[in-house]
Amino acid sequence: MEEVKGNINFRKLDLEIKKFWDENDIYKKVKKLREHNPEYYFVDGPPYCSGAIHLGTAWNKIIKDTVLRFKRLQDYNVLDKPGWDMHGLPIEVKVEEEYNIDSKKDIETKIGTERFIEKCKEFALKNKKVMESQFKNLGVWLDWENAYMPIENEYIEMGWWTLKKAYEKDLLLKDLRVGYWCPRCETSLAEHEVRGEYKEVMDPSIYVKFKLKDDKENTYLIIWTTTPWTLMANMLVSVHPNFNYAYVKVILDNEDRETEEYWIIGESLVEEVIKRAKKNHKIKYHKIVKIVKGEELEGLKYIHPLLEENKKQLEFSKMENLHKVVLGEHVTLDGGSGLVHTATGFGEEDFEVGKRYGVPIYSPIDDNGRYIEGEWKGIFVKDADDFIIERLKEKNLLLHSGKIKHTYPHCWRCKTPLLFRATEQWFLKISKIKEDIINHAKGVYWVPSWVETRYVNGVKFVGDWNISRQRYWGIPIPIWTCERCDSYEVIGSVEELKERMINDIDLEDLHKPTVDRVLLKCPCGGIMRRVPDVLDVWYDSGLAPYASIYSKELKKADFIVEGHDQVTKWFYSQHALSAIVFEDVPYKKCMMHGFALDEKGSKMSKSLGNVVNPDDVVEEYGADILRYYLLSANKAWEDIKFSYNELNDVRSLFNTLWNSYAFAINYMVLDNFVPNEEYMEYLKDEDKWIISRVNTLTKEIIEELEIPHLHSYTWKLKDFILNDLSRWYIKLIRSRTWREKDDPEKLSAYQTLYYVLMKLILVLSPVSPHISEKIYQNIKTEDMPDSIFMNKLTVDEKYIDSTLEENIGLIREIVDAILRGRDRVKYTLRYPISKITLPKTMEEIVNKYGYIIKEQGNVKEIEVAEFKGNISIKPNYRELGRVFKSEVPKVVKAINSVDPKVFLDELEREGSLKIQNYEIKPEYVQFKMEIPDNIIGVEFSKGSVYMDIKLTEDIIKEGLMREVIRRIQSMRKDMDLDIEEKINIKMEGISFDKDMLKSIEKEVRGKFVEEITSDYTQDWEIKTPDKKTYNVKISIVEVKKVKSK
């Protein structure tokens, strides 16, 4: 045990402890210690290796670390592999940027797939290193050396194995479907990749006239669209069978002549459409002339507006079932015209309608989103919008052209607006197992519980999972198709691949382009080549529960925790894959946490400049304070508003803890204290009390961490440190620390402090490992383990005494009440109170613990008696309500009608009282006293304390003595004297009798002298409660100095 300095730099401390852990291999020793114990299986949701971590990522790992440290303290063998998400578009995009390329063609021609893959790998590994060191800086203990990485062959193989399982269970499917397509990345995307990627954009909003075929009357269908470019591929117009559609007669006033037309519009949208049309046209007259049901419109043929611009449409126009009105339930009347332009190759519902009516799926664009035919061949479709609008105008088919602000999906990595496009992709048939997934969810312990609802609602909406990406950096899809007969095969392992391989390819690395070179032979005799796609990166992390430990059996994770964005992502993706392979959910307990926002509640973003870097916070405050703050600022599942103010509060909490520790240790060091269980025999009640408290605290904390409710955990810790330890217990034992060296009461106080500190740092260590370890290292004895984390968290049930906790709690209330009362009448603590009166119910407690009240309240005598004063009465509504229900107001009136004094007497005599037929029992009412002038009364939970505040000469003298002592002590402190240092004092302006002078001398380790040569003199003005003033002059000199002169 060494002396502790008061001013502590928590950052220095945490670096020192990290060094200690490193140099002594503590993490490994802790792991080794429990390697044969029952397992606690944790699966880390892998962060993406995109660069540096942010506050939210830090929070995430801190939660994990805290829970796992707790589980280690419970003696589990914690399986704590961290993971990394390393494949996928984000990294591809970054590498592309670095090499200044922006298309897939460039990748293949400019730098080559092989080098590209190599660069992606480098990039991922480089970032992993940076992020790992940041996590370590937070004090996160995970098995960094054995992290799982989806880019390793073994992991990739697990992905193949999984896909083969899906294939064998008939859950793998190749299908032509309309899905999201990123024209920049030239790949399809899955729906979960698009989640949260809807951004507000301005798009054209045009109303177009489609002229009916074989019609003499100039009748037009009016359609609305925000994607003019899709008109090139328009095949049908959909209407809702049950809606009303109006034929609107319109007379247009062109400059030279008037024309008469009929427009077909959804009835409720007529006025809105006309209003828009009026902006571009002079409409002289319009009137609804006929109303029909949507179904009556079915089959009407129209003339495609862009026949000349797209020769293909000319061909289509000759086909029977094209360019006509069809029915669709998806049509709404929320906006637009009620008639929906339908392009079968460019919309999911359009696609379905097209299939239903046997219409070709027409999608005339390439992977870059450029037309492959028609007048604007080679032009990016979004750029063609303006040309098309202009052309429609020329053709007099444009009713209105405006702009609309709406949300539209974007690529999650490159932020390009997505297109909808029909392509052939590989799917996992989630639709077939969705019910199972929802059922499994019931067996999971969700924290908080409502995550289940959210999860299930999310799953209900998902479609089949598109797992194929037309990209490079990912797990290659292990499917080979035959050039000749088009059949395909799914390969489940490297071994299998080697067996089937007909050429000789070195399979050192399973990425592209290596595997692409592998050829197989089809039973039909043809050559089989690999499907060039890679797997969706969410598939990678979805494999984690079993792939991270290379297990082909399901080991359910005891615990996972991620941010709320992951509810429909990782919580789902790993469940989906496990459901396919193992028909089960891969986790037992699943917790959700929030996002880290800035002080005002806005998202942290580079553009707003409000990003808080965890490293910076750690540099200033040390890791433990950030950790504690993040776990205590709110309930984990709510978003955190990061605030330096609150961070500072946490720092003061730790300062208090540190000072309590320093106080205890420094006195122990001074007295060469050696902890010894035998001192426990001399425990006083307050010692037993705090020992009981710290055990109760431990017990409660174990429950909270078990859930885990990290907010309750940290709040309880704080309450204990501030209230129980620092503000109460240490105050109580202060005088004991000034006793003689081997005074048993002093030693037992030390022993208590020692015991409590040990217990406290152990429950504190999961959240604040560095500070706990630091304290542990200083106070541990030879026979204790090397690190605090090698200990076991236990509760000493035998020390828990809840009655004692309650009673001391009451004593504390009484002391607080006394202090409050004193304050109210300016009767300061230095002046004793001659007598207080407490209610009779307190008798037993006062007999036992009255000495605490006397000492802390500076009280000479405690009387236990019913205080006689004027009595008032108060109804107890809770009790009354239970008995009298709706009669309560009447009963209260009755109670108030009786003289409280009579009421009380009667109750005491008879046990109950009848008023107006209501029987009143004692528990229905409460009595309060009113008090005479020289007495003050202050309430506490079990009654009132009455204090006699009459001043006598003795009381004043005693108070003055304390006044003087305090001033001398304060001067000692100014002089920066050692606690043991002896002094000579000269005091003028006040006199005490001999005994009192002696007491003062003893308290301040000094001697009063007549003459003094001092460099420190101070004048004091002392005001007593009886309004007298003393001007006192005090001079002090160290005895040491006098002697040396």
Next chain:
RNA sequence: AGGGCAGUGGCUCAGCCUGGUUAGAGUGCUCGGCUGAUAACCGAGUGGUCCGGGGUUCGAAUCCCCGCUGCCCUACCA
């Protein structure tokens, strides 16, 4: 549009499940006090339409219904 969460002093949040006396804590500000562990602490004062409106009840911050606002998730406004 559907689902989830939240709305309580200037600020950050408890309390709500299980209704009950005067709605709490921390922080801020004002005043006072205490102090040989504590740039710490204690007390008083200041500050509240408990988001709004209905309902149930003797009694609602708490339970129910209808709204409003914010955040998140889901969602092809063609």
